[in-house]
Amino acid sequence: MVRIVLTFLAMAWLALMVLAPVAIVLVEALGAGLGAWWAAVSDEETRTSVALSLQIAALVVPLNAIFGVAAAWALARFRFPGRALLLALLDLPLSVSPVVAGLVFVLLFGAQGWFGVWLQEHDVQIIFAVPGIVLATAFVTLPMVARELLPLLESQGDDAELAALTLGASGWQVFWRVSFPRMRGALAYGVLLCLARALGEFGAVSVVSGHIRGQTDTLPLHVEILHNEYHFQAAFAAASLLLLVGVATLLLRRLHTPETGD
């Protein structure tokens, strides 16, 4: 009896909170037919915003993947001064509000910010331009790869790596022949999560972007603009693209089976 009630409650809540919004996005986006959906998606400004979002993700994801591997590896394998601090800092981007994250960059690089004058003198535009969006997105997605790898590396332990060392492998050989192949699955999923978040980030990007149409509007910002201007069908069509990214991420996770040590 308890089981039935609990299961029902969980299903009902899930239906209300997840399934209904997803259904609404799809109904609104496709309600006027595939033709209308395609017209909205292939609209000039929507295409530009998609391109910008992809461009930003293409910059941010590799950077955070490299950082994530380095950070997770260092945190899992070595004890060094500042390790606890690094662990705490790693979680900061997840715990701090994205709007605050965006504001930090405005305070640093904005016209009135700490480096604002210097940047203006050297004619470098960061806030209300693409570099600011890249920075804000990188900040928000910073821990995603590292957080995915860290538990795996800790559960694997360092025996295999020490074994490789005693067998004559150099540091790089240990990494490429032993450590990296064993983290590939988790890395792929971390990259995927990072990508989905980079494409979907709204709060932090909204603060630093300046909403310059056709220049600093990413896909999520564009969805908001369309919605504010009462282009509901177009807004939902654009939103359905983001939904697609999310669903694809989950499907790929199902495909990837995590390695279970040895």
Added chain:
Amino acid sequence: MSIEILGISKNFGAFRALDDVTLRIGKGELLALLGPSGSGKTTLLRVLAGLEVPDVGTVQEDGHDLTSLGARDRNVGLVFQHFALFPHLDVFENIAFALRVRKRPDAEVRARVDELLHLVQLGGLAHRRPAELSGGQRQRVALARALAARPRVLLLDEPFSALDAKVRHELRAWLRQLHEELGTTTVFVTHDQDEAFELADRVAVFHRGRIEQVGTPDEIYDEPKSPFVLDFLGHVQWLEGLGLATLGVRHRDVVLHAAGHDGWPARIERIHRTGPRVRVDLQLHTGQPLIAALEPSAAREFAVGQEVRAVATRKYAFAT
């Protein structure tokens, strides 16, 4: 290749893992480091492998100082307690690893790995993953992998502890035989005295970071130099008040006689069979318990509740 360990100490924070350890390992020897957990034996093995740097002391090989040489350059073969095979590589590539990182030509790698697969009797399993092997098979892969680059010393950390009893006994005999074939200087760590005694030429007994005694199994069994060694080998009863010093008596050294004979008066509390011997629990008239491990034929004469005389054919007394 003789190895000299000279005055090595190693601390982990406030914990003294090794305390002024000196030990000589002869060429071709099979040496056991025996002791309870936390006694320093594994730390010494890791120092030999180059995975730990001692705080004080040196490791020398034929007069050359190895102390600061890293694990990569020592050319030792180390077999980990849980084998630490590479789960993403098959048996062949696991064994080939040391040759691959040395960039040996393919033909040479193939020949050497085939030779090792034959040696460890895993010929048909070259393309299995470690996850598809039994514990005993993994152990042999780990051994073959450690031997691939012809190490100067083979080090084994609790090599049989992750295996079940039957496989453990088979592999012990096999390892002893392998050592005789190869003649590689071998050091292994164990907490199991049967394992140490059955396999090793010499045994070093560890206690709290120090070596209590080094010797052949016979020397250690017959002439334990400290109460700890006698106690650790097990099946011993400590008796007080029967003389000046505390006496250690092994269960198997206790002989029982009918009342009236010389010996300690005692009453039989319990008799039960434990494997090849019969264990007789006695209570001495002084109130202390004593255990006799008798041959079944000798035990047949006695019954629970009977008053007897106990004689220790061999007693160990240690100056304190």
